[in-house]
Each structure stands twice: as structure tokens, then as C-alpha cells.
Amino acid sequence: MSLKSSPPECRPNRRDALAALVIAAAALVIALSFYYDNAPAGSASVQVSVSVGGRVEDFSSLSRYAGVHTYSCNGYTLTVSCDGAEVQVVSSTCPGQDCVHTGAVSKAGQSIVCLPARIVIRLTGGAADLTVG
Amino acid sequence: MRRFWALVLPCLLLLLPGCGAAAPEELTLFAMDTYMSFTAYGGGAKDALEEAAQRVNALEQLFSRTREDSDVSRLNREGGASLHPETAELLALSLSCAEATGGAFDVTVAPLVSLWNVTGDTPRVPSREEIDALLPLVGAAHLHLDGTSASLDEGCAVDLGGIAKGYASDQVAAIFAARGIRSGAVSLGGNVYVCGTRPDGTPWRVAVQDPQGEGYACILSLQDTFAVTSGAYQRNFTAPDGTVYHHILDPVTGAPAQSDLLSVTVLGASGSVADAYSTALFVMGQRQAEAFWRAQGGFSLVLITADGRVRCTPDLSEQLTLSEDTSYVLEIISP
Amino acid sequence: MGRYSVKQLALWAVLAALALGLSTLDGMLPLSALLPLPGVKLGLANIVTLFALYVSGAPAALAILAVRCVLGAVFAGNASALLFSLLGGFCAMGAMILARRFGGLSVFGVSLCGAAAHNVGQIAAAMIVLGDTAVVGYLPFLLLLSLVTGSLTGLIVSRLLRAAVYLPLS
The missing domain is CATH 3.10.520.10 (ApbE-like domains)
Known part of the structure; x- marks a missing residue:
């Protein structure tokens, strides 16, 4: 028992710094790959997809989504409003109210998450990858 | 230092799902009378695209009606021919599609295609008599397929234009699968095949x-x-x-x-x-x-x-x- | 029970209790003001996991971790909290064991790897709960945060380890 035979190295060394760099780089790369591709591309339309409990319940363009929508899952109910340009959760019966505090989202790549209700509102966008026809 | 990378590389793999495949491989070509584009991500993408392009070109050699030496041209000219297994497979598939759709899709419509020549250089509106003269030549019953040899009734012909690109996309999909491509998109003149998801998982x-x-x-x-x-x-x-x-x-x-x-x-x-x-x-x-x-x-x-x-x-x-x-x-x- | 001394068992029990306390404290921090994902924690309890790993070895550290996660979920009374702490905790544990064995890292580096893996695990848990990949967007932010928590944890544990030499454990 006692301490392991090789006493632990308690001083930070160069490899520690490398590990920190790798983590920071990973954060950067994930951020770029996640947000870069979804950057709004000119006049291309933005789509809203609402997944409730892992199932996509609504999928439409932002302008056609305009109006008030309610979603219920896990015993909680969210009221979502959209003016055709922005989407926000205006009220929720969930305990933390994080989804309401997130505020309005309007750009492709942004999302509103309500974990207790298992609801994700995600904006995707940009042009299509390819055309059939 | 090797030990360090033995640690860091698995960490990177864990942390960066999908990011290693950021740059796409792309290839375009003109085949089957249309513009084709191929895109694939990940390891082996370049090889997969080259194989796919070769495959599509090889299929055009078999299915084209404008190439004198294609399987389809030989069959139409000589009324009977021994075919490459793939041509025979596609003809069999065409026959089953003709049956399923009650003849709404029919490769033996070829004589009428030539008559109208809509996609050719000199399209024209034929007379009712001209059309009526050719209509008896249309029908899946005029094409006889036995293994890899096929024959056509007198005056009949086949045109695979309505299915060949689809068949080519099936072959491209098979190549992608065999090469382990998990993200790719192909358009063969508007015939689309999407493999897996985009590299970001959407x-x-x-x-x-x-x-x-x-x-x-x-x-x-x-x-x-x-x-x-x-x-x-x-x-x-x-x-x-x-x-x-x-x-x-x-x-x-x-x-x-x-x-x-x-x-x-x-x-x-x-x-x-x-x-x-x-x-x-x-x-x-x-x-x-x-x-x-x-x-x-x-x-x-x-x-x-x-x-x-x-x-x-x-x-x-x-x-x-x-x-x-x-x-x-x-x-x-x-x- | 011949394999373990009473002193060892007592130490592990104390560590488990301490981990449970830290993880409860962690849950009270207003992290959700920064990040709208309830259930995601900084990972303060990793201090105990890391300390146990160095002092008592991987099996004991794993046992302490398991006790902490299960009891924590019982006290919190919900299953998704268990998923968050299990995935976060075991990802951190696994990363720290590997980092310590193969990385040639000091306790600081091991701690950084653990903190980063902890956050990856928690995002994975959120993905499972939601059935959606949108939460990956929070990962870069959490990873940067893990540099801070990881360094802090490393600092605390390095001090603890110097003091632990005096623990009457043999």
C-alpha cells in the first residue's frame, strides 16, 4: 500500500503543456467544424428542426415556421414562438428554465436545448449539397 | 515521444469524431451523355472515386446506343447477341420493372425514341401514321433473355436510357461500400446517391x-x-x-x-x-x-x-x- | 476481507463520502448560467478520483467512483443524473488511467486529460438523453473550461499527494 513504488511526479512538465495544447486545439477544431459549415450562406434559407424525445417533430424553413408552437415531452411543455426570422422559447414548465434563458436564435448552427424535456430546436441552413432532377 | 503519441492519438480520435475527414475528394466527368460529379470523404476516398469513374465509363461502353460496339448497339443491329453479364443483368432488371409498372416503363420503346429523337440533334414531330407503324414493336414481350444471350423480334430495339444511370449509381454505391466510404455524394446527371451522412454527421x-x-x-x-x-x-x-x-x-x-x-x-x-x-x-x-x-x-x-x-x-x-x-x-x- | 486492511477500507469510505460531497457541491454551482445544459458539471469530484488513483491504485479508485455515482443518483433521485455522472466519471477515470500509464505526464497533465474526458462523457450523455447531436456545439466551450478545472484539480491533488506521504497507510 502506501504510495506507489514510483512516487508521482508532482511538478508540471512539458508534456503537460502539450496535453493542454492538444485539448485546446481539439476545442478549436470541433468549434470550427461544428460552426463553420453551418455559416449562413448569403440568401440561402435557414431551416428549423425541432426534435422531441429524439424524434424530429417539425422540419421547415424559418419563414414558414412563423407562429406559436407547443411541444410536450417527459411531462414538460414548451411554448416556442417564431416571427419568421428568430425562434425562441417563450415559456416552459421545466425546472431550470435554461431553454427560456437561451433567448432568441436566428442563425444556422444555433440551437436551443431543453434537457429535462428532451427537446432540441436546431437551426440548420445554407444551400443544398446537390440537386436531383 | 512515441509513448506520448500513443496517448495523444487515441485522445484525438475520441475527441474529433468526423473531423479527420474534413477535406473532400471530388471528381467530375462527362459520361452517358450527361455531367457527373462525385464527392467522398475519409480514407480511401480518392481511390474510390477513381474506381467509380472507371466503372461508369466501362458501363457506358456496354449500354450506349451511340457507340457502334456497345452491347446494346450489337443487340439492336443484329437482333440477337451474347452479352456481358452486366448488360444481361440490367436487361433482366428492366423487364421486371416493365412488369411491375404495367409497361409504363419499357426499354423496348427505342424505335419511338429514335423516331422522335427528342434528345438528338434533329428532333421532329412524327405523323400519327409513323407512330402507329412503330407501336406494335413496343412491349417487353419482344425482348427474349436467356442467361447472357438476348434476342429481339424483327424491327425491335432496346434503349437503356431510362435505367442505365440508376444502374451506374448502384455500382458506385457498391464501390463506396467495398472501400469503406462512410460519407459521399454522387450525382450522375441528376441521378443522386448519398452515402452515409455529411462529414459532420448531419x-x-x-x-x-x-x-x-x-x-x-x-x-x-x-x-x-x-x-x-x-x-x-x-x-x-x-x-x-x-x-x-x-x-x-x-x-x-x-x-x-x-x-x-x-x-x-x-x-x-x-x-x-x-x-x-x-x-x-x-x-x-x-x-x-x-x-x-x-x-x-x-x-x-x-x-x-x-x-x-x-x-x-x-x-x-x-x-x-x-x-x-x-x-x-x-x-x-x-x- | 483478508485482502484489505481496515485502514484501507476506512480511507476508501472517507474518499467516497468526500467525492459524494464534492459532486453535490458541484451540482449547486450555477454553471447553467453559462451553459444551458442542466446535468453538466465541472467535475470537482475528479479531485478524489485522481487522488485515489495515485494513492490506492486503479481498482480502488474505480470502486470509489462507482459508489459515488450510484449514491449520488439515489440522493438526486433521477436516472439521467446517473447517466451523466457515470459517463463523465468513467470517461475521466479511463483517460486518467491511460494518461498516467502511457503518457509520461505529471499529475497536472493526467488531471487535464481527466477533466477533458469528463466533459466529453457528459456531452455524450446529453446526446444519449436528447437523441440529438446538437449539444456537440457546447463541447469546445466545455473543453476550454476543462483546462481551468483540470489545472485546479491537478494543483490540489499535487498538494494532497505531498501531504499523503504522512498518511499512516501501511
């Missing part, structure tokens, strides 16, 4: 061409699917009297199909079948096409009607979003 976004304009009518979120559209807008010519004639011939009337549909998009697990069905369903028109889908199943459908409606099968309702720039109305086809 579905591929495939636009359906607006048959009445430059833009698109709707966008579909798709993964691991073939998608083929047939529409009157794709290839046509204007006669001296101003009438527009398109390239999708109705095997029953021998003339361009009088459809209440502007375009039909078929999505499914087989590119060949999707290609053949999209043609057949366009010929059938809305009511019959929807009845065919209910009876047959196994594929998804987006119909764009002449009166401005986009009608999709229920399974697509969560994957389809209409374009904002058009006035189409979305409807779900009742199952």
Missing part, C-alpha cells in the same frame, strides 16, 4: 429542382439513399407551331406522356429501380402513381403537380422543407 441536403424555374422546389434531408427525378422540363424541344415536346414517351400512345405531373422524384434503396420508377410514375400521372406507391411500397415519392402542389409520402414529411422562393403547397399523400 443528413445530406438534396434539393429537388423546381420544374418551372431556375431554383429548387424543396430540400430533402437524406442519408444512404438513391434519389431520381423525371420531369418534362429536363429535355424537350419546341416544334415550329410552338408546342413543346419532352423526352418521356408513353409506351401506349407512342408520344410524349400527357401527365398532370411536372416531375416525379423517387427515393429508394436501389438506383436502377428508382430511375425506372420515376419515368414510369411520370407517365402514369398523379392518381395512378400514388396508387402504384400504395400497392408496391418500398420507396418514397415526391410528386410536383401541374397545379402547383408538392405531394410527398408520409415518411418524408419530417425530411422535406419547401423552398421559400416558390409558391408550392405541401401535401402528404395518404397511405
Whole structure:
């Protein structure tokens, strides 16, 4: 028992710094790959997809989504409003109210998450990858 | 230092799912009388695309009606021929599609295709007599297939234009699968195959061409699917009297199909079948096409009607979003 | 029970209790003001996991971790909290064991790897709960945060380890 035979190295060394760099780089790369591709591309339309409990319940363009929508899952109910340009959760019966505090989202790549209700509102966008026809 | 990388590399792999495949491999070529583009991500993508391009070129050598030495040309010229196994396979598939669609898709429509020559240099409107003279030559019963040898009745011919690109996309999909490609997208002149998802894990976004304009009518979120559209807008010519004639011939009337549909998009697990069905369903028109889908199943459908409606099968309702720039109305086809 | 001394068992029990306390404290921090994902924690309890790993070895550290996660879920009374702490905790544990064995890292580096893996695990848990990949967008932010928590944890544990030499454990 006692301490392991090789006493632990308690001083930070160069490899520690490398590990920190790798983590920071990973954060950067994930951020770029996640947000870069979804950057709004000119006049291309933005789509809203609402997944409730892992199932996509609504999928439409932002302008056609305009109006008030309610979603219920896990015993909680969210009221979502959209003016055709922005989407926000205006009220929720969930305990933390994080989804309401997130505020309005309007750009492709942004999302509103309500974990207790298992609801994700995600904006995707940009042009299509390819055309059939 | 090697030990350090033994630690860091697995960490990177854990932390960066999908990011290692950031740069796409792309390849374009002109084959089967159309423009083709191939995109694939990940290890082996370059090799997979090169193999796919070679494969498509090889298939064109077999299926082309304009190449003198192709299997199809030999069969049409000599009335009987021993075929490459793939040509025989595609002819067999064509026959089963003809049977399934009640003849709305039919490769023996070739004599009429030549008569109208819509896609050729000198299209013209033939007389009723000319058409009636050729109509008896159309029908799957005129094509006899026995293993890899085929024969045609006197005066008959086959044209694989309505299924060859779909078949080629099936072959490309097989190459992608064999090479372990998990993210890729292929368009063979509008015949689309999407492999897996986009590199970021989200579905591929495939636009359906607006048959009445430059833009698109709707966008579909798709993964691991073939998608083929047939529409009157794709290839046509204007006669001296101003009438527009398109390239999708109705095997029953021998003339361009009088459809209440502007375009039909078929999505499914087989590119060949999707290609053949999209043609057949366009010929059938809305009511019959929807009845065919209910009876047959196994594929998804987006119909764009002449009166401005986009009608999709229920399974697509969560994957389809209409374009904002058009006035189409979305409807779900009742199952 | 011949394999373990009473002193060892007592130490592990104390560590488990301490881990449970830290993880409860962690849950009270207003992290959700920065990040709208309830259930995601900084990972303060990793201090105990890391300390146990160095002092008592991997098996004991794993046992302490398991006790902490299960009891924590019982006290919190919900299953998704268990998923968050299990995935976060075991990802951190696994990363720290590997980092310590193969990385040639000091306790600081091991701690950084653990903190980063902890956050990856928590995002994975959120993905499972939601059935959606949108939460990956929070990962870069959490990873940067893990540099801070990881360094802090490393600092605390390095001090603890110097003091632990005097623990009457043999």
C-alpha cells in the first residue's frame, strides 16, 4: 500500500503543456467544424428542426415556421414562438428554465436545448449539397 | 515521444469524431451523355472515386446506343447477341420493372425514341401514321433473355436510357461500400446517391429542382439513399407551331406522356429501380402513381403537380422543407 | 476481507463520502448560467478520483467512483443524473488511467486529460438523453473550461499527494 513504488511526479512538465495544447486545439477544431459549415450562406434559407424525445417533430424553413408552437415531452411543455426570422422559447414548465434563458436564435448552427424535456430546436441552413432532377 | 503519441492519438480520435475527414475528394466527368460529379470523404476516398469513374465509363461502353460496339448497339443491329453479364443483368432488371409498372416503363420503346429523337440533334414531330407503324414493336414481350444471350423480334430495339444511370449509381454505391466510404455524394446527371451522412454527421441536403424555374422546389434531408427525378422540363424541344415536346414517351400512345405531373422524384434503396420508377410514375400521372406507391411500397415519392402542389409520402414529411422562393403547397399523400 | 486492511477500507469510505460531497457541491454551482445544459458539471469530484488513483491504485479508485455515482443518483433521485455522472466519471477515470500509464505526464497533465474526458462523457450523455447531436456545439466551450478545472484539480491533488506521504497507510 502506501504510495506507489514510483512516487508521482508532482511538478508540471512539458508534456503537460502539450496535453493542454492538444485539448485546446481539439476545442478549436470541433468549434470550427461544428460552426463553420453551418455559416449562413448569403440568401440561402435557414431551416428549423425541432426534435422531441429524439424524434424530429417539425422540419421547415424559418419563414414558414412563423407562429406559436407547443411541444410536450417527459411531462414538460414548451411554448416556442417564431416571427419568421428568430425562434425562441417563450415559456416552459421545466425546472431550470435554461431553454427560456437561451433567448432568441436566428442563425444556422444555433440551437436551443431543453434537457429535462428532451427537446432540441436546431437551426440548420445554407444551400443544398446537390440537386436531383 | 512515441509513448506520448500513443496517448495523444487515441485522445484525438475520441475527441474529433468526423473531423479527420474534413477535406473532400471530388471528381467530375462527362459520361452517358450527361455531367457527373462525385464527392467522398475519409480514407480511401480518392481511390474510390477513381474506381467509380472507371466503372461508369466501362458501363457506358456496354449500354450506349451511340457507340457502334456497345452491347446494346450489337443487340439492336443484329437482333440477337451474347452479352456481358452486366448488360444481361440490367436487361433482366428492366423487364421486371416493365412488369411491375404495367409497361409504363419499357426499354423496348427505342424505335419511338429514335423516331422522335427528342434528345438528338434533329428532333421532329412524327405523323400519327409513323407512330402507329412503330407501336406494335413496343412491349417487353419482344425482348427474349436467356442467361447472357438476348434476342429481339424483327424491327425491335432496346434503349437503356431510362435505367442505365440508376444502374451506374448502384455500382458506385457498391464501390463506396467495398472501400469503406462512410460519407459521399454522387450525382450522375441528376441521378443522386448519398452515402452515409455529411462529414459532420448531419443528413445530406438534396434539393429537388423546381420544374418551372431556375431554383429548387424543396430540400430533402437524406442519408444512404438513391434519389431520381423525371420531369418534362429536363429535355424537350419546341416544334415550329410552338408546342413543346419532352423526352418521356408513353409506351401506349407512342408520344410524349400527357401527365398532370411536372416531375416525379423517387427515393429508394436501389438506383436502377428508382430511375425506372420515376419515368414510369411520370407517365402514369398523379392518381395512378400514388396508387402504384400504395400497392408496391418500398420507396418514397415526391410528386410536383401541374397545379402547383408538392405531394410527398408520409415518411418524408419530417425530411422535406419547401423552398421559400416558390409558391408550392405541401401535401402528404395518404397511405 | 483478508485482502484489505481496515485502514484501507476506512480511507476508501472517507474518499467516497468526500467525492459524494464534492459532486453535490458541484451540482449547486450555477454553471447553467453559462451553459444551458442542466446535468453538466465541472467535475470537482475528479479531485478524489485522481487522488485515489495515485494513492490506492486503479481498482480502488474505480470502486470509489462507482459508489459515488450510484449514491449520488439515489440522493438526486433521477436516472439521467446517473447517466451523466457515470459517463463523465468513467470517461475521466479511463483517460486518467491511460494518461498516467502511457503518457509520461505529471499529475497536472493526467488531471487535464481527466477533466477533458469528463466533459466529453457528459456531452455524450446529453446526446444519449436528447437523441440529438446538437449539444456537440457546447463541447469546445466545455473543453476550454476543462483546462481551468483540470489545472485546479491537478494543483490540489499535487498538494494532497505531498501531504499523503504522512498518511499512516501501511
